[in-house]
Amino acid sequence: MIGIIGGSGIYNIEGLKDIHWKTISSPFGTPSDALLYGKLNGEELVFLPRHGRDHKLSPGEINYRANIDVLKRAGVTDILSVSAVGSLKENLSPGTFVIVDQYIDRTVSRERSFFGKGCVAHVSMAHPTCRRLSRLIHQAAAHAGIGTVLGGTYLAMEGPQFSTLAESEMYRSWNCDVIGMTNIPEAKLAREAEMCYASIAMVTDYDCWHPEHDQVTVQQIIRILTENALKAQKLVKEVIPQIHNDLSGQSCSCRFALENAIITAPDNRDPDKIRELDAVAGRILKKG
Numbered sequence: 001m002i003g004i005i006g007g008s009g010i011y012n013i014e015g016l017k018d019i020h021w022k023t024i025s026s027p028f029g030t031p032s033d034a035l036l037y038g039k040l041n042g043e044e045l046v047f048l049p050r051h052g053r054d055h056k057l058s059p060g061e062i063n064y065r066a067n068i069d070v071l072k073r074a075g076v077t078d079i080l081s082v083s084a085v086g087s088l089k090e091n092l093s094p095g096t097f098v099i100v101d102q103y104i105d106r107t108v109s110r111e112r113s114f115f116g117k118g119c120v121a122h123v124s125m126a127h128p129t130c131r132r133l134s135r136l137i138h139q140a141a142a143h144a145g146i147g148t149v150l151g152g153t154y155l156a157m158e159g160p161q162f163s164t165l166a167e168s169e170m171y172r173s174w175n176c177d178v179i180g181m182t183n184i185p186e187a188k189l190a191r192e193a194e195m196c197y198a199s200i201a202m203v204t205d206y207d208c209w210h211p212e213h214d215q216v217t218v219q220q221i222i223r224i225l226t227e228n229a230l231k232a233q234k235l236v237k238e239v240i241p242q243i244h245n246d247l248s249g250q251s252c253s254c255r256f257a258l259e260n261a262i263i264t265a266p267d268n269r270d271p272d273k274i275r276e277l278d279a280v281a282g283r284i285l286k287k288g
């Protein structure tokens, strides 16, 4: 099952048929919204608006753990994240789609793990997005005549305020490509939940560092997103069947991320914590 997390400006999936909203509860609290189930060209998917349907949650208020947990409970194996980002590179102009492959985490006040307090785990984040899914998106986009940049480092900032000029310059000196506020902890939690996660970052602005461009504003972001909405929807439509048909997903390493990650011995694990982890870590915990 494919799950799409829609960011700013993406509050539905066009052409989705047989739709219904379903509220799924999570031991990790309240997710951003109910899940929208539907079929796109006959293939079932679920959609979750990251900030809620009415965009009422700021990046730091989103319950990322609950979001990933309910997607896992819905049977989602592959997550496509769609996000608005600022550009930190001259050549990544507004309108460019970047398929993110690295993150630098500068967020400060978010729950970033399902584990701890009774069951400790350490997963690898060396390659934080799914390379298989990312390649499928890149190929499907090319097939649809949509140019995408395969690979790019996303600087995850806390927000909700945009960066200062000094911060923006510092992130540029770190060779980051794009900047946003939401992909972390989402990508970390998807990895802990053994789900494939890929991120389509749509460049909407040059943040505040570019001498020939005004500082970023929400109005500017929405204008660029509206201009690119069709392209994003087309890309999603193109890639869904490719993901469905890719049988190699079943053996993708993302799906086994917890294989050697839990350090707390079975006898020492807190039963309440284990119950909380029933969906995200069910596969591995059943093994004992």
Ligand SMILES: CSC[C@H]1O[C@H](OP(=O)(O)O)[C@H](O)[C@@H]1O
Residues within 6 Å of the ligand: 006, 007, 008, 009, 050, 051, 059, 082, 083, 084, 085, 159, 179, 180, 181, 182, 183, 218, 221
């Ligand atoms: C409305 S602009 C800032 C906002 O947009 C991005 O969110 P998302 O990744 O959900 O598209 C950015 O990270 C900020 O949260």
Ligand SMILES: Nc1ncnc2[nH]cnc12
Residues within 6 Å of the ligand: 084, 085, 086, 087, 157, 162, 163, 179, 180, 181, 204, 205, 206, 207, 208, 216, 221
């Ligand atoms: N410049 C920017 N900084 C952080 N998040 C963003 N989302 C879109 N543009 C952004």
